[in-house]
Amino acid sequence: xxxxxxxxxxxxxxxxxxxxxxxxxxxxxxxxxxxxxxxxxxxxxxxxxxxxxxxxxxxxxxxxxxxxxxxxxxxxxxxxxxxxxxxxxxxxxxxxxxxxxxxxxxxxxxxxxxxxxxxxxxxxxxxxxxxxxxxxxxxxxxxxxxxxxxxxxxxxxxxxxxxxxxxxxxxxxxxxxxxxxxxxxxxxxxxxxxxxxxxxxxxxxxxxxxxxxxxxxxxxxxxxxxxxxxxxxxxxxxxxxxxxxxxxxxxxxxxxxxxxxxx
Numbered sequence: 088x089x090x091x092x093x094x095x096x097x098x099x100x101x102x103x104x105x106x107x108x109x110x111x112x113x114x115x116x117x118x119x120x121x122x123x124x125x126x127x128x129x130x131x132x133x134x135x136x137x138x139x140x141x142x143x144x145x146x147x148x149x150x151x152x153x154x155x156x157x158x159x160x161x162x163x164x165x166x167x168x169x170x171x172x173x174x175x176x177x178x179x180x181x182x183x184x185x186x187x188x189x190x191x192x193x194x195x196x197x198x199x200x201x202x203x204x205x206x207x208x209x210x211x212x213x214x215x216x217x218x219x220x221x222x223x224x225x226x227x228x229x230x231x232x233x234x235x236x237x238x239x240x241x242x243x244x245x246x247x248x249x250x251x252x253x254x255x256x257x258x259x260x261x262x263x264x265x266x267x268x269x270x271x272x273x274x275x276x277x278x279x280x281x282x283x284x285x286x287x288x289x290x291x292x293x294x295x296x297x298x299x300x301x302x303x304x305x306x307x308x309x310x311x312x313x314x315x316x317x318x319x320x321x322x323x324x325x326x327x328x329x330x331x332x333x334x335x336x337x338x339x340x341x342x343x344x345x346x347x348x349x350x
């Protein structure tokens with residue numbers, strides 16, 4: 088996508104996020120809600136934002152494929168060079184709970200790599216934008232990721248840390264994994280890690296934002312992330328200051344192996 092097209096894309100994501108904010112009504116949302124599966128909440132705002140973005144993004148790039156949390160996957164996307172990867176509301180639990188830790192997440196993927204990433208978090212008055220090779224910005228300010236060099240003492244967005252990680256330090260945790268990764272981009276956290284299977288729409292935009300700010304982003308095994316896979320998921324994510332990445336992979340190794348051994 089040419090640079091001149093980024094403004095319509097930002098406008099489209101912002102408009103959809105503003106609609107979600109209107110439905111959220113200052114944290115007192117009364118939207119209809121249900122569960123897609125046990126423990127997986129969804130609400131009418133997820134669906135409304137999904138419809139808005141599908142129409143507006145396809146108008147911007149009609150040849151790009153489509154992958155969204157709230158749309159049944161269509162394998163036709165595998166034959167496209169470009170793909171929209173969308174999470175209409177990342178952090179639905181915070182959205183439904185009246186907390187501001189949610190965001191609209193949109194990435195444009197080309198040949199398996201994110202080339203544009205946008206997070207709109209209107210309840211936090213934040214707009215995060217990254218383009219491959221052009222850096223990452225929050226509300227127009229260029230971001231520089233954490234430069235931490237030692238794993239002990241690293242800031243982690245978490246409510247509670249395991250005893251094995253008692254040498255780390257907790258900071259505020261939004262429900263949105265995308266916003267937690269963006270915190271590393273903004274030097275508000277040093278490390279975000281998950282050790283379970285996750286979906287591409289959860290991390291595609293924020294992975295680019297973090298990388299363009301200078302962070303290292305891989306799967307939980309330390310492997311390179313690729314998008315638009317036949318099964319659009321990866322085993323965990325590790326987003327952190329570059330100098331602590333190897334130590335974080337090593338610390339997680341036993342836990343990762345234990346989880347994978349059960350599958």
